[in-house]
Amino acid sequence: MYFGIPVAAAFLC
Amino acid sequence: MISMWTTIAVVIYMGVIAYLGYRGFRATRNATDFMIGGRRIHPYVMAMSYGATFISTSAIIGFGGAAGVFGMGLLWLTFLNIFIGIFIAFVLFGARTRVMGLRLDAHTFPELLGRRYRSRFIQGAAALIIFLFMPLYASAVLMGAAKYLAQQFGMHYETALFTFSVIIALYVVMGGIKGVMYTDALQATIMIAGMTVLLIMTYSSMGGVVAAHEKLTALASHVPAKLVHGGHRGWTSMPAFGSPLWWILVSTIIMGVGIGVLAQPQLAVRYMTVKSGRELNRAVPIGGVFILMMTGVAFIVGSLTNVFFFEHGGKVAIAAARGDVEKIIPMYIQQALPPWFSLLFMLTLLSAAMSTLSSQFHVIGTSLGRDFYEQALRRGRTVGGVLATRIGVIVGIVFAVYLGYLLEEKFGKTGTAIVARGTAIFFGLCACAFLPMYVGALWSRGITFAGAVWGMLTGAASSLLWMLFVHEKASTALLLCHKLFGVRSLAVRMVEGKEVFLKTGPIIWAFVDPLFVGLPVAILVTVVVSMFTRKFSKQHLEMCFGPGPVPATANKEE
Incomplete structure (x- = not known):
């Protein structure tokens, strides 16, 4: 889980 | 009570827009002013105008609603919007476009291409493509805004459509790009305020960033069966590789829009409105933060609406909105946030629609009046200045309104689908x-x-x-x-x-x-x-x- 996301790469925008 | 405040807010908003349009009119003395702001626009105004032109109501309502269906995978589009649509666009494309535009004394995107390739045919053909197809894009924004206004103020759709068009036409025709960009900057400021509040209120109501994402992850087992069949694996996961949903998300939404932004004439002309490369560099951080707070917030909040609707009714967003993607965000605003925010959000949407439409109308007008009629056909140069362009703007607006009104009137749902x-x-x-x-x-x-x-x-x-x-x-x-x-x-x-x-x-x-x-x-x-x-x-x-x-x-x- 990264930032509650198991997409996380996209969030890390 | 809210309706009185709404009326007051809209009257003040329209008053400020009218004042800024008038400022643009007073500052417009020649064709260079009308088309590229005399090449002396402030970097804040340029960056906010670029962002506000880029982000229309469909980016907030349509794509935000799509995030309610697809989930946070849409954030790849936000990344592309910032990295390609702002950083690459301003630093690489913007710098060269500005210098070449000045060297060739180009005032529009088709004129830049025409003079670079020494071809009136290229200038005319590019202008014709813009004039024929941009009204369809403008109609999509116009119809969405008119429907929203009609719903908010209890007006007839036709009345909202024509009133809205006339207001925008006035400051575009009179104020030129200065009128457009001054009002864009105000509208973008309202948009960033509205979206910032939306993000903070959404995350805080769900226990913070990580807690909100974990709640959304926990809903993966509640994805509707039809979406699971299409490849959906939850709102914090990408769809299964190669599935229909994966192709729609990656091919059309992310890459199609993410790359398509580089060759948008209404955006490319913005690079030519500033004095030097330094102004472009100063515009980069403003544009980057603006886009993050627009599409980033719309996609995150759109995804998180699933948590709200599930906690307050046991349904995911698309089920709560009865299958209408475009209703997800408005329903969430209405049900989850205080009434005063609805007013701020209404101004945000109004700003998003007006800023995009005014730039579209301006580019349609310059394409028809300047590029096609004056330059490609070599007609009407004796009238000089911007008369042909102003007439072009009016023709473009009439064309867009005609499409927005008649396509739905004559073809019903099919017409709406074409405009969409x-x-x-x-x-x-x-x-x-x-x-x-x-x-x-x-x-x-x-x-x-x-x-x-x-x-x-x-x-x-x-x-x-x-x-x-x-x-x-x-x-x-x-x-x-x-x-x-x-x-x-x-x-x-x-x-x-x-x-x-x-x-x-x-x-x-x-x-x-x-x-x-x-x-x-x-x-x-x-x-x-x-x-x-x-x-x-x-x-x-x-x-x-x-x-x-x-x-x-x-x-x-x-």
């Missing part, structure tokens, strides 16, 4: 027709006139043909494929009464965006034709690229 595809059609068409020769114009001395022309024509043709006959969403809306071949897409086959999508390995052709076909074809044709046709003279290339930039103090005014 307007944004995607225009983005795809611009990327395929303009991007290869635009890149060639800025970076290559080897692209020839013939290469540019054939690249533009084959890019536009292949993109349009793919939309008409293969791309399932577009071909279904445009009807021609069904009329000619009896199927809604040539990539769809009927097998035992059921629709089957044609596949080659993981590629599902009906979901491949026109950009993936038209752009490679256009690049290939541009390069190959340029290899076998006459190059430009050294003098012309030196005029375009210069022997090297030299310091100077003045800009030319027309």
Whole structure:
């Protein structure tokens, strides 16, 4: 889980 | 009580817009002022205007609602919007466009291409593509805004449509790009305030960033069966690789819009409105933060609406909105947030629509009046100044309103579907027709006139043909494929009464965006034709690229 996301790469925008 | 505050807020908002439009009118003395702001626009105004033009109501309501269905995978589009749409666009494209635009004394995007390739045909053809297809894109924004206004104020749709159009027409026709950009900057400021509050209130109501994401992750088992069948794996996961949902998300939404932004004439002209490269550099952080707070917030909040609707009714967002994607965000605002925020959000949407529309109308007007009538046809130059452009703006607005009104009136739901595809059609068409020769114009001395022309024509043709006959969403809306071949897409086959999508390995052709076909074809044709046709003279290339930039103090005014 990264930032509650198991997409996380996209969030890390 | 709220309606009184709403009325007061809208009256104040319109008053400030009128004042800024008047300021633009007073500051417009010649064609350079009307079309590119005298090349002296402030970087804050330029960056906010670029962002507000880029982000329309469909980015907040339509794509925000789509995030309620697809989930946070849409954040790849936000990344592309910031990295390609702002950083690459301003630092690489913007810097060269500004310098070449000044060297060639270009006032519009088609004029830049026409003078770079020494071709009135290219200027006229590019202007014609913009004039014919941009009103469809404008109609999509206009209809969405008019419906929203009609609903908010209890007006007739037609009244809202015409009132809204006339207000925008006034400050575009009178104030030119200065009127457009001054009002854009105000509208973008309102938009950023509204979206910032929306993000903070959403995350804080769900226990913070990580807690909100974990709640959304926990809903993966509640994805509707139809979406699971299409490849959906939860709102914090990408769809299964190669599934129909994956293709829609990656091909159309992320890549189609993410890359298509580079060749948008209404955005490219913004680079020519600033004085030097320093202003462009100063605009980069403003634009980057603006886009993050627009699409980033819309996609995160859109995804998180699933948590709210599930906790307050046991349904996921798309089920709560009864299948209407565009209702997800408005329903969430109405049910989850305090009434005063609805007022701020209404102004945010009003600003998003007006800022995009005013720039569209301005570009339609300059394409018809300046590029096509004055320059390509060499008519009406005696009237000088901006009369032809102002008339072009009025013609463009009438055309867009006519499309927005009559398509729905005459074709009902089919008309609405065609207009709804307007944004995607225009983005795809611009990327395929303009991007290869635009890149060639800025970076290559080897692209020839013939290469540019054939690249533009084959890019536009292949993109349009793919939309008409293969791309399932577009071909279904445009009807021609069904009329000619009896199927809604040539990539769809009927097998035992059921629709089957044609596949080659993981590629599902009906979901491949026109950009993936038209752009490679256009690049290939541009390069190959340029290899076998006459190059430009050294003098012309030196005029375009210069022997090297030299310091100077003045800009030319027309």
